[in-house]
Every structure is written in C-alpha cells, then in structure tokens.
Amino acid sequence: MALANRDLVTIDDMSNGEIEALFSLADDMSASMGQQFGLCRGKVLASLFFEPSTRTRLSFEAAMHRLGGGVISAFDAGATSLAKGETIADMARVVGSYADIIVIRHPWEGAARVVADYAGVPVINAGDGGHEHPTQTLCDLYTLKKEKQTLKGLKIALWGDLKYGRTVHSLACALARFGATILFRPGPGLELPEHVVRKLTTEYGGELRRYESPGQQEEGQLLPLDAMYVTPSSPHQLAMMPDVSFQVELKTGVDALYVTRLQKERLAATDKPSYPVVNKKLLKGKEYERTLVMHPLPRVDELAQEMDGDPRSMYFKQAERGVPVRMALMALLLGVREAGQVGEGAGSRKPAYPPYRHDSGLRCPNQRCVSVQESETKYLKPEFLVVALEPLTLRCAYCEHDFHPGYVASTEWHEGRTDTRIYHRASSQWARKIKPENLLVFASEKEAEARGFKPDHLIGAAYRQVDQD
Amino acid sequence: MALANRDLVTIDDMSNGEIEALFSLADDMSASMGQQFGLCRGKVLASLFFEPSTRTRLSFEAAMHRLGGGVISAFDAGATSLAKGETIADMARVVGSYADIIVIRHPWEGAARVVADYAGVPVINAGDGGHEHPTQTLCDLYTLKKEKQTLKGLKIALWGDLKYGRTVHSLACALARFGATILFRPGPGLELPEHVVRKLTTEYGGELRRYESPGQQEEGQLLPLDAMYVTPSSPHQLAMMPDVSFQVELKTGVDALYVTRLQKERLAATDKPSYPVVNKKLLKGKEYERTLVMHPLPRVDELAQEMDGDPRSMYFKQAERGVPVRMALMALLLGVREAGQVGEGAGSRKPAYPPYRHDSGLRCPNQRCVSVQESETKYLKPEFLVVALEPLTLRCAYCEHDFHPGYVASTEWHEGRTDTRIYHRASSQWARKIKPENLLVFASEKEAEARGFKPDHLIGAAYRQVDQD
C-alpha cells in the first residue's frame, strides 16, 4: 500500500484502505505533533495558490513546518505573475524541479491533474475550481471517524447549498464509498445536481429515494419530507424499507449534520427567511443529542454563534485536525512514512470506464475546464471516458465534467456502407448500434459536417422540413 | 514570573519586572544569535498582517527563524481574504489551531484583544489601528536601557507628531512607569491628546507642567517654552522646581530625543518651514553631546541623512534590536525559556477600574473599535470600565478609548421612587449620587428614552423651553 510518489487530485485517487491508513497515521501525528520535525528535514513544499484560500494554504504550510520541512509559497498577485504567459505544464515542470511536493489551488477545473502530469513530484489538489478539494473531504471523514469510530452505517445529513459546493459533492461520494447513509436537505433552489446523484447511484453503490412533500416545507424542521436519501445498496436492508418508515427513521436522529455556507446572493429574496438557521433550538430534540454539527468554514449566518460552545459542534475541530491529516498525507506521498496495512487493497477507486479513442474535434463543453483554456490547448490533448451509452454520456478526463454530445458516427461506416460517412442523433436507434471502440461523437451538426460527415435520413428530413417552411 | 501562555496586547500586560527580565533574555539572544535555533524547533508562528507593515512582519518572522521555528504568513491581499465574511473570533480559533503563537496587525482598534480571547495560544499585538504596538515600545525601551543602563530618571524629549502616533503614546506611558521625565515637543497642531495627558498623570504617577510661551517659537531650538513636561511624581523632587528652572534644566541636556514621522499632509502649509529638522546643527550644543537620537522608522524628512553616521544616532540599532527583543518575547510566551527574577512582581500593570456592569445599549463611540464592526457585533458584548466619575469617563475594554457619556440613570431608581425610571445629565448633581455598581449610562436622550427612561425635571424644562421658542 505504498502511497509514496503518488498524487492526490481527487478523493478517488485513494482506496478506502489507504484512507483508513492515512487516518491512523494522522492519529500518530496528532498525538506527538511537536516531535515530527525530523521527518521532512531538508524537504521543500511548494504552496501555489492561484486563488485566494488563506485558510487552506496556512493549514498545509503549518503541516509542513511541523514535519520540519521548508515552504516556498506563491499566492494572489504573486501567483498570477507565475503563470503569466506560460502554460501550467511549464510552471509545473519548473516548480517541480525546485520542490519535493506541490500543493496547488487553481480556478481552472482539472488544473491540478495537469500539474500532477508534468511536475515529476507528488501533487496535492487544494481545490481546482468547482471540481475537487480532496483534503477537505479527508478532514471531514477523519472527524467523523474519530468521533463515531466508524464511517459505515452512519447517517449524515448534508444541509444548505448542495448545488454549488464542491465540498459537499466530494463528501457525499466519499460517504457513499464508506457505506454511510446520506440525507440531503438543500436550501431552496440549491438542490444536489443530477450528475452527482447519478454518480452516487451508479459509481458508489448508493440507492436513491426522493421524498416529495405535497405541500409547503415545515419551517424550522431539520429534515422536511422532500429530502433526498441515499443508502448504501449493499446490504439492501435500509433501501428495502417502505417510504413511510422515513419519518420513523429520522426520529432515531442523524449522526452528523454537515452545514455549508448559504451564499445570500444565491437565494431568492423571498426564500431567505424560510431557510432555518442551525442553532440550539433546531437541535433541541432528544433525537439530536448525539448529532455532530460540522461545517467546512468560513460560515456566514447559517450556523449560529451560540453553537460554538456546544459539545456537538465539530467545526473548529475539523479545522484543527486538518493539520495532522495533511502532515500524514505529505509524509506518505513523500515516502518518509509508510502507511500500515488497513482494510481493503491499494490504489485508485476510480471506475474503469472505456476511453473515447478518436479525435473528432470534440472539446470539453465546460468553459472552466483547463483543457479548453487558450494557453493550454497548445499541448493538452482532450481526453474523455465513455461513462454511459443511454443517454450517451462522456466525461472529460481533466475536469470530470459529464456531458451528452448530440451526434455520433462510427469509424466502421456501419451497415456495410463504407463509401459514405453518416452521422446520427445520439438518441437515435442507429447510435445504439455503434460499438464503443468505434464511436465518434460531435457536439453539433456543424462540427460533424466540418469533419466530412453527412446527416442520416432522419436528420436530413428535418433539414428539408426546415427548408420548406 | 511565568510569562508562558500569556498575551501581549498592550504594554501594560507586562509588569516593569517582567519587562526587565525580557530585556535580560534579549541580551542573551543578542550575544548568541546564531545558537538559538534549537529553542523553537517544531513550533509555528502565524504572522497575520491585515494592514501593510512589512518591516514589523519581517522582524517577527526573522526572530522566529532565529529560534528555529517555522512561520506561516498572511498579509495584504491574502490577509484580506482570510477574514472575508467571517468573524475575527472564527479566524483566531482556526489559526490558533494551526500555530503555537500568533502575531497580528489589524486596522480595527481592539482587534488583537479579540484574537487573544479566542485563539487559545499566545497572541502578540503588532499594531491594532491607533491603539497599541507594544513591541515597538519594548524595542525603544530596550535601546534606552542598553545605552543608558537605566530608565529611571532619564530625561526624554518626544518630538514631532505627538497627536496621531500610537508609538509615542505607548512610549510616553511606559517611560512614566519606569520613572523617566518626559518633555513633549509637538509639531504645530500635533500636540499630545488630552486623554494621553490624563493617563500619564492619573495612571502612571506623572506630574504635568505646561509652559506657555508668550511669543513665537524660536526657530531651530530644540525645546521651546511651550513644551509640556511630565515628571515622575515620586520622588517629587523635580516637580517641585519652580517654572523658571525649566530652561536651566534644559541646559543640562536630554538623554534622548525621540523623533517621529511628520506627515506633511498633516502640517498646514505655512507651518512646514517653521518646524525644525533634526540635524547636526540642532544638536551641536555641548548639552546634547550625549543625547541619543531615536526614531521608529520609516523617516521622511524630519531627520537628516547626515545624522546616520553620528554616534548618537540609535534608529538603526532600534530596528536591529527588534530581533533579539522579539526572540526573547516569543521564547517567553511559548514557555521555551524562563524569565529570571528581576525587580518587582509579575502580571499586568493595568489599573483596576470598576467594570460598567449593565447593558444599557451603550456602544463604544470609536468608529474604528472592533466592538462596533458589523461582523463582530454578532458575538462581541460591549464592555467598559468606569475610569472617572467627574467628569464621567468610561473606557472601552477593547480599544481603550475613553469617552464621556452624556446621560445616566440608576438601577436603584434613586430617592425611593422605584416606580419611575428617570435619567439625568451626566454632569448634574443627581448623577454624582449614583453608586458605581448601579450606574446606567446613555449616549443620548434618545437612547435613554428608547430604554424606557424619562428625563428629570431639568432636562424636561429644557424640552419645554425648546417647545415654547
């Protein structure tokens, strides 16, 4: 289970066993924080923050100092000039030749993957746009594990902005992997995006139930009827419960309530008063006596100050534990400590989707993806995985954005007609007949035709229809 | 005399004996600067500068490196983002869980006190608005002590901007504590504020004399007749001298001339030429042969470059000695070194004024006080001390701003009339009859009435008067 010389770009780069081994080392670090300064003597961390995140930066830098290493740091204006007029790959190669390990935050989604590909030293993603922030997830899981001894079977409610928060998406997937049950309680209009729901159920073995409330939400109630509910599909025990048991089960309480920042500007004006603040009143029921209150910080108003002294409040402990977790992570990636053998095997938890093999001019449609930035297209070859055929779904290998290309063709000019190149709607029956290894996809008719393909008769008919109108 | 785990928010947080013990340790640090790197191995300093002050920041960071510790640093733009949308208390708790000791500079007066209250680790104030900058004062005192062997009985002239300079206010109070005699020589319109004068005389045992000159200042003279003069009140020796002896005494010279920056924009255009620059000509008299020239730096034009090579010039030594002084301070607060027993007892030198006990809606009137900032009012309870009754003077516990509330009432509804709540002018005879523990104060009539109080007949008569006009 060697983590040495590996990268941590997404939480799925580590197996459950590796994560548990990391937590065990974090316990050691925590127990003798002041005695670790010999571990990384002579080592150098490069801390590159191309977006403000002082808290995360300071946590990593403190962790490296605790390990006795040095830190070279670029942030804000300084970081901007680092990248001026040069590619992320060039920057990664140069800084990788100065330092033994790199931590990077960057606004472009997938940027940390590119840095990892070129740096030649271990790279830790400290946030790449809306994509991933895996060490935050590790800190969250570590706190849950420490307080509840296990992650399996925990019941965790995620609360607040479930739409834009990458923290909560990563945490949900990680909780599903460890067999926790998750209840989603979004702010109005801030529901979990469909692609995360799909991931949870198709990739992490979750079963989904959605409870639609017939009327209005009851104000100030922890979990209303229209919550979403993901249980681990194995064992199927919980999932087989009839709907009516939901409220019953809720009465047994939740193990943790994970609150996220509600950015006021994202709530409609009328919704503001209706969304309950997490405070002592909300959690006064006997069923919440042992409910941990968690938050990635910084908070605004969604979490009352009066909770600070409450023994259930974990948010400052989450921050504090970020240091030993990051010490353990860097010690493992640098190979100065070995991870003990814990649980299941080593390596990535990423599902093995088939790659999309052909260059049909396809670009990732995510405008914040590193692979479509002008400076990076000089050297980055777009890469995609085929994650589903119905509906046809491709995933960008950089930013992991899922999308549904509209048109397809085959490299085998199917049905024996090799003399013509025909393209079809991705939703058509023809599309389904194409073998994955032969698949060509196009974002638009224009793109397909620019590549020398002609529409099939259904698309053609629609054309003619338009012409006659 | 354990300084371990204490904070240094104002210079009054340390007793004279503790300051002397610190200086003794600074001597050790200075003598073997290159051998101290084992003291703080594995320790981490958080250096948080929410306002530019590169010089002070670098001095602290160099001091921690000399002690062998690590530094995590946030400043300027980075520091701004640290606090974005979160309270100082939250920031303090989080950074306090990363680091072993915090140094903070912040534009809000009293902010360092809040950080100290919440961080859970020792906190050093590196400047909080116009309030305090105690390590600058320590460096100034240390230089005086080293050069003159004692502080007691020294005669120090403070020169320049005595109005806005917090450096000079703190130094004046500290000099008074150590029994020095202080001569104030302000730039035109830059006189020492009354509240500092009051503090010097009421809290630090100074006796004040003010010398009004009948005519114009004599140009280029070190101390004109309208200087102010504070002597230690015990022994009364100096203070008992008749006025006429002032000029005579001046002829014996001053031990140090402490020059501060004269910001041009604060001088009226016509005053500029009349204010003498400190140069060799000014100090050519035999009585200034042993006068130290001090300055907190950076200087502008108030101190001539030609003084740089003069053996009396101490300003670069002041800066240099900042490193061993800060090394000694951090070593003591971190508990890695003990302070030897020197002079009088341990602990704060703050006068024990009675607290103002009641919540009458009073807010600190200082707009730069941390306690009135919107983000901080969520959790900070205003706190005040009653420092004088005539005139009624309250001091904010955060920014230490003194103010005179206009109206008072008693919680005992005095004169037996418990059925009505009456408020009075703070200057009225009724006000003086209220016992401190029963005191309620209001900033305005409106505030008193909002709290359900009615005016006494004097205020009421004034009302009626207004109505009739």
Place this chain on the structure above:
Amino acid sequence: MALANRDLVTIDDMSNGEIEALFSLADDMSASMGQQFGLCRGKVLASLFFEPSTRTRLSFEAAMHRLGGGVISAFDAGATSLAKGETIADMARVVGSYADIIVIRHPWEGAARVVADYAGVPVINAGDGGHEHPTQTLCDLYTLKKEKQTLKGLKIALWGDLKYGRTVHSLACALARFGATILFRPGPGLELPEHVVRKLTTEYGGELRRYESPGQQEEGQLLPLDAMYVTPSSPHQLAMMPDVSFQVELKTGVDALYVTRLQKERLAATDKPSYPVVNKKLLKGKEYERTLVMHPLPRVDELAQEMDGDPRSMYFKQAERGVPVRMALMALLLGVREAGQVGEGAGSRKPAYPPYRHDSGLRCPNQRCVSVQESETKYLKPEFLVVALEPLTLRCAYCEHDFHPGYVASTEWHEGRTDTRIYHRASSQWARKIKPENLLVFASEKEAEARGFKPDHLIGAAYRQVDQD
C-alpha cells in the same frame, strides 16, 4: 579566493576562477541535495522582490530551505509598502540587520548596488531593471559547462530579442570572458544594442564581424547572412578567417542555441510570420545533432512544445540547476563553505576605468537609474567612470549606463587662462587636450553656463549665427 561577505551585483563581481569554483560546489550540492540542511541552520535569507518574479524568488527560497536556513519574504504589494516613503538605503540597513543575506529584485537600475552598499550583509542582485541578473547568467553558464565540459571555444548562437533582454547581454559578456564564440541572430528590429557590442569588443576581448545580407533573410534558416559574430580575440585564430568561411563554419553546427522570449508587442505586425520558431524542423540538420537548446523561461511561442521531450532541450534543466547554483552561491557568500582553488585569481573582473572626479552637476541620463530617483537623490552622490575619450563616454557607477556628454571643460583653465572658465564641445579638438583628472563634463550648454562657464569661440560663433538669422 574567499567569497565570504562579498556581494553579487553584476556577473563581473566574480572572476572566471571564482565562477568555476562555484560550479564545482554546485556539483556537490546537486549530488547530495538532501544532505545540505545543516549548512545554514539558524541563518536567515531576506527575499525582497519589488517586481514580480515568482520563479526566481521561489528558486532562491528553495535553495535556502535546502541549506536549512529560514526565509523572510516581501513581494508585490508587500514589497511596495516596504519602500513607501523611505530610501532604499534605509530599507537596506534595516533588513540587513534582520537577515544574514539579502536577495533583491527592483525595477530601478543600480538599486542592488545601493542595497549592497548599505546592507552590511552579502547582497545578491536578482534583477535590477534592465541592468543585470547575474544568477540567471550563472545558471546558463553552469548548464553549458555541465553539458559541454568547457566554456572555452564553444560556439553559441543567441536568438530572438537581443535588444531588450538583459539576460542575453549578461550572457554574451560572460561567454566572451570565457572565450566562447558568439553568433547573434536577432528578431527583426531587436538587434544587440551598440553599447553591448562595444563592451564585448573593448572590455571582453572579443572581435566583431558583421555580415550584412544583400537581400531578404531566408525564412526558417537558423543563421542568416546578416548575423553578427563575436570571437575571442586571443587566440586570433577564428577572427582571422575570411568572411566567406562564415557559412562554412556554420555548417559545423553550433554548440548551443540560446532562445529568448519574443514579445509580440515588440515585433511589427508584418514581421511576425517571418521570424522562425525554434522547432524540430529548424534543428533537423545533421550539424545540429549536438546543439543544446536553451531558454531562460518563461517562453511564449518562440520555442515549440514539441521540443520538450528532445534530448537537446536544456531549458527545464537550466531552471532545475538554478537551485544548486544558488545554494552554492549563498553558501559561499555566507562563508559556510569555502570555494576550492580553480583557475585564475580572485576578485572582480571589472575593468579599472578612471573615475570622473568632479561635481559639475552631472546626472545619469538613464531615467530608470536609481541615482536619479527623487527619494534617493537625498543621499546618493552621482558617480561616473570615464570609459573612453573619443568619443567621450562616461559610465554611471550605479546603473552602468554609458552616455556621451556634449560639453567639457577643464579644472585647470587650460592654456594658461585661469581668469576665465571656458567650456567646449566634447567632440572639439580642445576637449581632447584636457587630462582625465581635470575633466569637467556637462550635459548641455545651459548646465555649463549655470556652473559659471562660458562657451569657447566655436560655440560662441554658432550663437551669433543663430542671433543673426
């Protein structure tokens, strides 16, 4: 050959032997990078970047961490505030009292010299405007030395922006010193400035040949006919070759091609397509099989990404080797390592030009020179060297800018007429008769006359001429 306590402001501050000794120590550092952390324990580097240069800054800071020392760092906004309202000399003195060694980048040319003069600790110039950046040159030379074993006799082509790039000016001079042959291949309008050409030939023993092409450049050719060519004048072997042998010699290839950034905004729109990008096609000839491709980075489009994997490409190695080179340099300047005896003697390689001794109100005409900045004129005395008499050429001692003052006079009121003070045109025959030690120079007639001098009869005649028109 003690380098301890010396400064590195220009590459000429080190002799060839010292540079070779430095390279030998860099080899040691490189071979045991992870074992050097005991060398600078307890030492502090101040890293002051008053201009963005994250890459250089990180390289220095990484080097100091590898040596086990601490780093205090000011950059961008922070650095700006450091200097606000104070002189560079004051800043240097203060920071020099905090740190053991200073690295400085500053936009004013000659600023590093001023810092070195006042800091009291070793100072390394990390770039002062368009003047010098000596450690970049050291990294370039080190890479050439490591790859080709020697510098003497190498044939190096400098390519791209030869006009504005200080990197390339310093490198050219250093290559000339070590006896390399240099071929210049400028972008259109980006030719090597005359003063660099003059320096190469007069100070570094180079012989110059210029090859003017009769027609258009041949596109995509590495070296066109109008290249410039500098050979070491001793031995004269190469220089004696007839012109026609140039193309023949080119066919033997170049040892290295040093590419610099072509800033698009400096190329005329029509020139862009005609300037060849360095790529595999350009270097496909057999004569370039062993040609190193070098670049100071960051690159833009002048150097194709496809070269990255090519074994001839050295640019990432140049960056990587910056760390051991800077480790060796700082270890030597701090005196924690001794340089072995290598090659010729110690000390500066600067030519010993006579100083210009008199104050005739002359100012350096370079507007970016530190000596003419308002804040610095308070204490900096202009200093010049007389580098040539025909044409009269003075060099600023700070920014090393060469210029030709228009007018001269003698302190000896020549020709026996001591009763009048006469000034002459610098190009006149009278001018040549003035002994260097008596020379007075003026930028203009106005300046000469303001100093009380009168025009000689030639200048006077021109006056009268003007009056009559």
